[in-house]
Amino acid sequence: MTKLTCFKAYDIRGKLETELNEDVAYKVGRAYGQIYKPKQIVVGCDVRLSSESLKQATIQGLNDAGVNVLDLGMTGTEEVYFGAFHLDVQGGIEVTASHNPMDYNGMKLVRENSRPISADTGLKEIQALAESNTFEEVAHKGITTTYNILPEFVEHLLTYIEPEKIRPLKLVVNAGNGAAGHVIDALETQFQTKNIPIEFIKIHHEADGTFPNGIPNPILVENRASTSEAVLKHKADMGIAWDGDFDRCFLFDEKGQFIEGYYIVGLLAQAFLLQKSGEKIVHDPRLVWNTLDIVEKYEGVAVQSKSGHAFIKQVMREQNAVYGGEMSAHHYFRDFAYCDSGMIPWLLVSALLSETQQSLSSLVENMIAKFPCSGEINFKVSDTQTVIQRIFDHYAVAQPSIDKTDGVSLDFGTWRLNIRASNTEPLLRLNIEVRAEAAGRSVESYVDEVTALITA
Known part of the structure; x- marks a missing residue:
């Protein structure tokens, strides 16, 4: 029995060849199929050079376990999450290493309605079966169909804003040569069709698995300059940068200043509570005072949860919370099956900029002044x-x-x-x-x- 070291607390992540290869990916797909016995699931992958072959191996494992697969092609993690709750499927797998170094890859797994599969909700069972290599033969193998989920995904994203209320905005968007660019392009087309006056300044836009501009990880200070400089150069209202699988976005104000994820949690809590007071807002325990202050001011209910997506999602489901936020720039939404998204936050902030007629710096400067923080x-x-x-x-x-x-x-x-x-x-x-x-x-x-x- 070969011990597999790529299984982590929340997902699968490992060094290519030594920890994760096509053989391991096949076993993960096969084990997922055998344990959960879904009729059909969605599978996608990020832009990394190794992702497509790992995705195909995973799909082969699923098919051999009798599972039909909708192959979504190159996607962000949230497109798989969306597919898993929006389509008639019973789960999803995204092949991604997010912001990890070039020689890594991994997978994020969900069940029906995008419920997370982590160490205490099934990932250990998948690991044990993959390690034992004791797979059952099935009478009928599954088939794979390609599926373009982008139009439905973009349609869903537009439900978070009221197009007629959006004022003219110029946004710098930095996909970091990751997977986010195709969604921005599709949104841009819809904005033009619906006369939504948002203009995009695109940098490092094209998906490129060699990452010519470095690994897409805007949490690293050295990766922020290109977005910041573009905001100043183009006199933009906001800058947005994503990680490799765009389940996290990072915001820059009109002065090119990076805004800590902690204050974005307060901003999004405000956005939801302006729509409807009394809603529950889930937050992590690392930094809390600003969030508590905002939630009280806008008449919401703050609920604390342990950090980590599996914990936040569980607490949100239990509490029927409209929004959950972590200072690490993970933002979760009830209407998105409690999953995290890197597209919904900046749309909501754009709406808030329009509604308040304020700049992003003025929206957060009081928070930052009142509750200064160290960052992590x-x-x-x-x-x-x-x-x-x-x-x-x-x-x-x-x-x-x-x-x-x-x-x-x-x-x-x-x-x-x-x-x-x-x-x-x-x-x-x-x-x-x-x-x-x-x-x-x-x-x-x-x-x-x-x-x-x-x-x-």
């Missing part, structure tokens, strides 16, 4: 639990309120920190936020203080 800072440490305990012990004398929803959050009234071990990498992640009016100290000084404890 990662540390490589040999023993995460020892370090967390050291921080815990050091601050015990201050008697902070303690929350252990995800890692450890310590709230001192004027500032708070969250420290947690990464679910996907050998890292410790730190977030700090401050109440500007009460702190008397900068975020940076708290970061220096906690960093000294971590690296001691």
Whole structure:
């Protein structure tokens, strides 16, 4: 029995050839088919050079397990999510390594209605069957049909805005040579047909698996300059950059400044609560004060969940929440089967810019001034639990309120920190936020203080 190391907490991700190859992909497809026995599922892949062959191997495994496949071609993850709840299918698989390095690939798997398959909801069973290689023969093999989901997907996206209310906007869009470009082109056609006055300035637009402009990962500071510079050059109202499978988008204001995902959560909560007060908004525990402030101001109900898409989606389903947001730029929507999307957020922000007649910088500047934050800072440490305990012990004398929803959050009234071990990498992640009016100290000084404890 060969141990497969590409199975992670939320998805499949591994180094090409050594951890993930066509043989492994075939086994994943075969195991998915045998365990869930769907009649038909959707399969798509991102733009990476290895993705098409891995997708074909996965499809072969599914067909051999008796599953019919709708091959969506090159797609973002959310197009597979959309297909899995919109079409008459019982699941979906996207072959993608998102923002990982060139020599990686992976898969994201869902069941009917786009319910996530992660380590505690079926991924371990798929791993065990793929490792054991004990597959049943089926009487009738499945067939594969190509399917273009783009027109239906774009039609769905347009339901999040009221076209007649959109004011003229100029948007810089940076697909990072990833998979997002074809959706932007299709939206542009619809905007023109419906007289929606949004103009796109496209950079790094064409899908190219060699990633000539670097891996599409706008969370890395060094990857932000091209979007920022284009916003200033073209005097745009907003810049938008996506990761490789465009399930996350990152926003830049009209001054070319990158906006932390944390404040976008507040902005989207505001957008939904302006439409209807009383709705539930789910957020993660890493940074919370701004979200709580906005949700209270616009008469919503804030619900905290552990970080990670499987947890957020579950809590949203249980609470019937209209929206869920993580500071890591994952945004989830009830009308999108509780899945994350990198297309819906910027559409909602465009609508908010139109409705409020404000610039993006003015919409977020009060949030940033009121609740400055550090952004997520990662540390490589040999023993995460020892370090967390050291921080815990050091601050015990201050008697902070303690929350252990995800890692450890310590709230001192004027500032708070969250420290947690990464679910996907050998890292410790730190977030700090401050109440500007009460702190008397900068975020940076708290970061220096906690960093000294971590690296001691």
